[in-house]
Amino acid sequence: MAGILLFGGVASAQNRPLTEDDFYKIITIPSPEGLELEVGGLAILPEGNLAASTRRGDVWMIKNPYMLNNSMPSYKKIAEGLHEALGLNYLKNKLWVTQRGEVTILNDLNGDNITDEYQTFYKWPLSGNYHQYSYGPLEMPDGDMIFTLNLDWIGRGASLSKWRGWMLRMTPDGKMTPWATGLRSPAGFGLNKAGDIFYTENQGDWVGSGRITHLEKGDFAGNPSGLLWSGEEGSPVKLKVSDIPDTGEPLYDVAKRVPGIKPPAVWFPHTLMGISLSDIIESGNDGKFGPFDGQMFVGDQGHSKIMRMYLEKVNGVYQGACFPFREGFSSGILRMKWGIDGSMFVGMTSRGWSSTGKDKFGLQRLAWTGKTPFEIKTIKSMPDGFLLEFTQEVNKETALNPESYELNSFTYKYHHFYGSPIINSMKLKIKAIQVAEDGLSARLVMDSLRLGYIHEFKLEGVQNKANQPLLHNVGYYTLNQISTVAPKLDVVKYAVKEKVAAVDHSQHANMPKTDAKAANSAKRIVVMPAEWNGVVDQTIKIGTKPGLKFDIDKIQVKAGAKIRLQFNNNDDMLHNLLILKPGTVDKVGMAAFELGLEGATKNYVPDLEEVLFHSAILEPETSETIYFTAPSKPGNYTFVCTFPGHYTLMQGTIRVR
C-alpha cells in the first residue's frame, strides 16, 4: 500500500481492479525451521489453541495461532509415532486421530499436555499399499463419528482389504456400521446444518471430474472397487461390482437405470474448478466470514485454492453451484477448520503430488477483511432457468443485456478410465432476463435445461452500481432436479432483444470440431516441411515425469536450425508443450487458464504472439512430433506446459545460440 500511495495517491489505489486479497487475507502461521509440518489434520482446541497432525505422524499443539498484535505462535509436539495421521479432531474433551490402520484417542494421564497413552478406539486391516489413506473423525449431531477409507492404488483403484472405499459410522462406544461406498479418494467430508454428510472426490478411475456427493446410508457414489465388500455382514449397500455398467454414458443417466448409484450434488469441472478436491466445511450463520453464511468452502490440493459451493435441495435432492473463491495458498490444501474468530485455518501438504503453491507444506489462515466482494452469491434452479443472486446491487443495464452472459452445459463420461473428456457440450441461449427491483438478483430463462448436466455461467459483462466487474464471474451449477416452486417467468414481457447480425456469441461452440491432433497449423507443424528435403539439423526429445515435471530442463539449439521436437507425455495426466518468447511465460500461462471451457479444443494454447510453437494437448502415454525452425535471435526461450495449473512448475529453457 505504501508504494501505491507514494506513486499515485489514494485515488489510484481505489481505481485499481480489486483482487481476492482486498476481501480475504491469507496470513501465514510460521513454523520453526526444521519442523516438517505436513498437515494431515487440524483441530481447534480450547483457549485459542490449534492442533495439527502430520503425515510424519506427529501432533503439534500451536499456541497463539491467531498471532494478534503481530505476536509469534509457539509449537510443541504433543504426540508422535502415528502412521500418516490424516485425520484429527477434538471431541469429548480429547484429541482423536485417524491413522492408516486405526482410530486412536490421545490421552494425557499426567496432565503435562503431552500424550502418554495411545488408546486404540477402532482398527481395520491394511494391505500395505501406500494409497490406503484413512480420514476422520467427523462428529454427527447424535455423537456418532464418521470415517472414510481410501482405495488402494495398483495402477487403478482397488479395495485390497476390508472396507477400503467406504465411509464408516461409529458410535461413541466403538460400534461400527458401514455407511456408504463407491468412494475412491475421500480426503474431505463435512456436514451441513441439517446434519447431512457431503464428501469430496478426486478425478480418477470412474470419476470424470472432481465432485461432491451427498452420502446417505446405503449410497454408492460411483467407483465400484468398494462393492467387493457389499455382501459382508452389516453392509447397507446391495449393489455388486457386476451391476455397474462401463459404457461411458453420463453417471446421471446410468443412475436412472441402476438404482443405488448416487449422482453428485455438485460437479467441480476438472482444471476449471481445481484438480484435486480436499476438505469441505460449511460457514456459520454469524456473518463472520463475509456474505456467504451457510455456504460451503472446498479446498483443492493441486491448485492450492479454496472454492465456494452453494447447495439447495430440490425435490429432496441436493444440488447447487461451485464458484472460485480464493487462490494463492502456499502449498497443497488438505485441511480447513474454522477458528474461534470465524477465520479459517488452512493446513497444507503437497509431498508426492505437486501443487501450484510451491512449498512442500504450510499452515495459513484466511480472514475476511470486512469488505464485501461483488460476487455471484447463489445460483438457484427455476422451472425455466435459473435465479442468480448477487452480493451487491447490479448495474441493471448490464444485467439485462444478454451479451453480459455466456452459458453452456456439458457433462462427463462414467467409465473405468481415469478421468473423462468434457462431453455433450452445448451453448445455451438466453430467452428472457428479469432483474429484481432491488438489483440483487437476476432470473435467466434459457432455451435448454439438461438434467445431470453442469450448467456453466460466465458473467463477464455484469457490473455492480460502481461499474465494477464481478470478482469471479463464473459458476457451475449441477442440475439434478428442476425446481417448480416458483412460477415461470413471462418470457414475452422479459424477452431479450435478438440482435440481428450482432457479435455471434455461439461462434466458439460452433467451431468446426476438427480433431485437434490432426491439425497442422502455423505454430504446430506435425509433418516435416517439404522444403526441408528430409533434412533435420537437430532432434530433441522431451518427456514428462510425475509431479508436473519435464524430464529435462535445459536444451540448447542453434539459431535458425531445423528442429524436430518429439514430445512424449509419459505421465498419468494431460500435458502440452509450448515454446515461448523469453520472459513471457506468466502472461501465456495465465492466458491459457483464462481459456476456460474452450481450453480443451484449443489445446490450452492461447492465441498470443508470444507463443512461437506448440504441440497438441497429449493424453497420458502418447506423443507428438513437431517441426520448427529455431528463432534467429539468440536468447533463453521457454518451453512450458499450459494445462491449467501446470505452467508455474512445468517449465524449461531452450537456449538459442
Next chain:
Amino acid sequence: MIKSIFASICILFSVSVFAQEGSDFPMQKLPQENWQIQGSKWETAGNVVLNPLNTKKSVITPGNGILVAKASSGVLSSGLATQDIKLKFRFVLGAGADTRFNLGNGIAVLLENTGKTSGVTGSISIDNGKIITPLADAGKSVGLWQTLELVYSPAKTASESTVIEKLVLNGLTIHENVFISNQKASSVNDKFTFDNQQGFFAVKDFEYLQFGNNKPVSLSELSYTLQETNGFDRSFEAKATPPVSGKTPVLSYDVPNDYNRYIINFKGKLKVDEAGKYAFTMDYQGAGYLKIDGKQVTGSKEWTYREPMTGMIDLTAGEHDFEYQYQTIFWRPAMGLFVSSGKIRPYALHVSSSLPLPEMKGGVFAEPSGDKAQLIRSFVFFKDKKRTKVISVGTPQQVHYTFDLDNAALLYAWRGEFANVTDMWLDRGEPQVIKPIGLKTELSGRVPFYANGGSPLDSVDVYREFINTSYSLNDQGLPKFNYKWKNSTFSLEYTPSGSDLNVSVNASDYNGFSILLDQGQEIVKIENGLYQVDDHYIKTDPKLKPEIISAGKSKQLVTGLNKQLNYSIIW
C-alpha cells in the same frame, strides 16, 4: 594418484561386486591345507560353542573346519596372496579377544572386543598407527559367530592407493571406498594372515574370489532390428511401420531412428576366451531380456527402472549366439549390460553413453534426539512379507526395536543408528516401510501368548479376540503395550540395558497362560538361564528353566507365565 582414483571410480559406477542376493557367485572355499597351522599355536576344531560368561566352560569339539586360537596364539597365514579379491569368513571372539586380520602392506582389520580405545571390531589399522574407525559398531556380543566380507584392491605400484572397496560386518557396511595412499606396491609374497594377540578367537568358512583384470568376454558382429511399438501397452504390439535394421560396432540404444517407443533387438556373437560360469547383469529403464544360445539368461517383461537384474550361465570357450532385446517404456531410453565372473569384476559390454549414471536420492533418516525414545509407526518387511501395524522405538541408548502391535510380537532388535525412513517420507513413500540401520537381530514375530497345555499359536483374531487396547509411555518415552485376551490383560515392555534389550511381561487376573520366548532354527542351552537362538542369546532368570520344544523344522523356547516375567535379548 589421480589415475588410480579414476580407475577405482569407474568400478564404483558400474555394477557392484556384491551382486544381488541369491545370484551371487559361488565363492571358492579356502581348503584347510592352505592354512599354515604347523608350527603355530593354532588348532583345528569341528565345533565351537563358546560360553560368553566363562570362556573356560566353552565346548570345543575336535575335528576340522574351524581354526581356533585359544589365547595369544600369534600369526596364522592363510597362504592366500593379498591381491585384488573379494573374501568372506565367519569368526567368533571370546571376552577380551584381540585378533588382527592382516591385509598386507601394514593394513589390518581389528577383530576385537577388548574395550580398548584403539577401536572396535571392524576398525582398520594402518602401519603408521592410524586407526580408521568403522561407520558403525557392527560387532556382535561375545560368543556369537560373526560374518565379515571384504572387497579389496591393493596398490599395484607405489604411486597407487590401496582401496578397501567395501567391508561388511554382520550385514552392515562399515567401510566403503577407503583410499590408503603412501603404500608400497603389493607383493605376491604378502598373504592374508590372522594374528591372535590375546583372548579366544576362531574362524571358519573362509571363501574368496580373486579378480584378474582381463576381459574374457566380448561382443562382435552386432546387428540390430528396431520395431516401433504401439503405445505403452504391455502387449508391446508392433505398429505397421517398417522395422529399421543395420549393423552397429557397439551395444547402445542410440541407433538412428524416428520412433518414440520401440523394441530394439540386437543379435551378434559373444566371444568367450575362457570357459566358466559368468554372470550377466542387465540394467535399463524399460523392459528386455538377454538370451545366449537362445536361452534367456536374465531380463523381465515387467517395467523396470534401473534395477539391475543378474543371471548366471556356464559358457564354453568360443563363440555363442547373443541376443539382447530392449523395450522403451515411458522413461528416457537407457540400457546396458555387464559381465562378471568369479575371476573378473563386472565390466560393461555397452558403451557408456547408452547407460547414464542412475539418479541417487539423499534419503530421510530418523535418530532419537534428547533424552526420550522416538516412536515411528509404519509398515515393515519381515520374513519377506509386509507387516502393517508396526511401531519402531528408537532410544537415546541406541538400542532399538520394531514391534507388531496387532500380534504383540517383537520383530527386530538392533543397536547403533536408528532408522532409514526414506521409503516412508520421500515423495509419496510408496513402500511405506521403515528400515533399521544398525546391527540387527530378527525375532520370531509370533503371538507370544497361548493357553497352558496348548502350543504357540500360528495366528489369532486380532480384531475380536486378542485385542491391543493401548500403549502408554513411561518417563523415558518407552511404551508399554497393553492387550486383552480371554478376560485377562497382558502388557509388554522393552527396555535397553547396555547393548541388550530387556523384556518385561505382565499378566493379570488369570494365570493359565504360557509364553513363547523365542523361536529359531537352532536353540542351544549354554547354561541355566542362557540360550543361544540362532544369532542371539535369550537370557532368563537361571531358576526359570524354560523348555526347548520342536515345532516342525524349528525350535521354540517356551515357559509358563506367572504374572511377571523378565528376560533379555543379547546379540
